[in-house]
Amino acid sequence: MTTPAAALSGAAAPPNEFVEQTYTKVFWRLVPFLMLCYVIAYLDRVNVGFAKLQMSQELQFSDTVYGFGAGLFFVGYFLFEVPSNVILDRVGARVWIARIMITWGIISGAFMFVNSATSFYIMRFLLGLAEAGFYPGVILYVTAWFPSHRRARVIAVFMSAIPVSGIFGNPLSGWIMDAFNGTYGLSGWQWMFLIEAIPAVLVGVAVFLYLDNRPADAAWLSPAEKAVIERDIAAERASKVESPHSITSVFRNGRIWFMSLIYFAFVTGQYGLTFWMPTIVKASGIQGNFNIGLVSAIPFLFAVLVMILLGRSADRMRERRWHLIVPALFGSVGFIVAASTGSTVVAVAALSVAAGGVLTCAPLFWSLPTAFLTGTGAAAGIALINSVGNLAGFASPYVIGTLRDSTGSTAAGMYALAGMLVVGAVCVFLTPKRLVNR
Template sequence: MHSISIDSTESSLLDCSGEERDAAYRKVVWRLMPFLFACYFVNYLDRANIGFAKLQFTADLHFGDAVYGFGAGLFFVGYVIFEVPSNLLLQRIGTRATITRIMIFWGLVSAATAFVRTPTELYVARFFLGVAEAGFFPGVVLYLTYWFPSKRRGRMTSVFMSALAVAGIFGSPLSGLVMTQLHGLRGLAGWQVLFIVEGLPAAVLGVIAWFLLEDGPERVSWLTPRQKEIIARDLAVDRSMRPSVRESYLHTLLDIRVYVAGFVSATMFSASVSIALWAPTLIREAGARDFQAVGLLTAIPYLAAAMGMYFLSRSSDLLLERRWHAAAAAAACGVCLAALPFGGGSVLITVALLSVAAAGLYGAIVVFWTIPPAYLPEATRACGIALISSLAAISGFFSPAMVGALKAASGSLYIGLAGVGAVTILGALVLLIGIPADSIRPTFPR
């Protein structure tokens, strides 16, 4: 999408030292990644804090588990409907305008959730939160391709997505603390304060995005001409190692690989949503009754997730291998979710199983999301990534709705979560069978 003329400097760039190249990318990393990390941190808080709020508001508002599960899942209906349009709009108006629009809208909607009183109001709030957030994640995945070649993008994707784990590590105790210590503030219940305190920062970050982000290396003033040329050359080489096939959006819609990747992503997404929305309830039912204790214990699986992200993405980049890393880690997650009934009544075993599941799952997700940009043609990459993300998000509706309905009918969370685990294992197998290694190998320059 973005290009810089590099013909006159091609020979000098071929002689570029590793130190000079690393210095150019180091500048990009420190300029962009902390902010993108902060955005995704807040994004995850606003998406998942309903799992903590549920511990209070279901009693305050007399909502059952089926209402909660359906309402939590409606987020993904709005997300799916507007995911592809949002990412295509990004190509027209740029990343800066898109992220600004998304974050201000979602911050205001998240804060407004504090004032729901009926199931219908909860459903509306969650649907429009999904509409607001649509396009953020695939937009950033696409944005990273404007700055980093494939060889570096795995690590950058890991840095960005590690915000999920960090949000769980610090956000879970924060949520428990807010609900306990700020309950009654200005007449608001703890869960209401939680939505407001964790929602409004997104709107603030949206304003900052307008002034901080640019839509490509050639447009910034903080890189030297030489550094711009180095990055442009690397990106050009990266593009040249993919098949130079012109494909239309119709070809993308008809590409079976998009749907294979969408299914695989859906199985991982289902597991991710299940952990985020039901882990506090699992831990509380296992014996941790105090909100602060639940928050601290819920942080442990996310600490494990951060470690899984780091070590798995590092190994994947060093070995230049994606499929087996993602599939094996996802399968481990599925096994642990299916084994949760064996931890019933024990906080220690429940937290241990959730920790191994989270480490495998989030490590798998990080590695997986380096695969779609590697085989999709540049002209249709935005559409393809958004479509894969949308297909994944569909599971975000059905998974919590199914688990909530089964919980309401049987009194047990374990039946639904065991089903989620089995589907995650199936997704790992589909990844290995449906995405051949030679379809992504050409994107790894040696």
């Protein structure tokens, strides 16, 4: 049977206007919905940062206990990441992403029953197991719909869910904790976990009903539109170099481990910021959970603008390396200034620069490995990079918590975050330009 792509290969190339209309249609069908999924996922992942404002005092958690528990999420995440993405590649994104969201929603809601450090550790580990595979699964899913030169903008918009979850989630979390505290004998942090878990389950059901695994399955695309996408994806796969073709070869590929190091450096900054933002803002002199939520939303609002602008610029110029290096260095400067100032206004402005830099690095980073990975190797390679990189999600909050307990300040931890961003920028500079600028 002749496929749409094969039929198109024997005909004249479609007009550029039709190609652009096709990808615009795909973008608006998929990306806002995927972004919604990630807003919910990220909120359930990091709302523990707001819970800390009440939970740590009520359950007598030190900053080290909190940091260790917050980071344990990424141990479970690490262990199940590669298997989860390989399963997704086999059964399809529709079923597997729906499973992930429903499972993590149930576990996230169960956090209301945490009553000790041990139960906190267990629940964070289980949440990591449940959510493993969601983020790299979406990255893999996007590669089936958009060629590499369109991908940076798509991933940037998708990952703008991180700051968007901060913009809306931080004030929401603060309000729930203040408004519901003591209702039916439950603390505000318990209500926050319960209420914010419900959307994950509901949207998980919607994923199963809404997503299509690949363009060929999409009834909302015409045969000509499917052919455009399949042609572009096939051409990209044919042009890729040095791509591993099996799961075992992924673990022997030096470039993948180098990508993991870069991602580790950037994720260190990302989770150092998101897990500790409420505590940092409170230390600057802001009082009240809702007010802390409002002020901590400012850096995330700035980050959304930076992420979208740089994502578009990277695709338009087809340049990846400097679009990563520059925001990483700006993020480093932001952390240093925020740690060094005694002014609330300057601290929030510096945190905005840090957020704009570090949160922009993550989506733009994925344009590097997806430029040379393909096939089964792509599923395992993306998952390996994400799982190793996300071990920084364990190390970062734990190290900052330990430093905070030992020094009484977050300054030392923020200097460490700044240093890791510089390491990431240097490694990106050392990445061969021919490999990633496509």
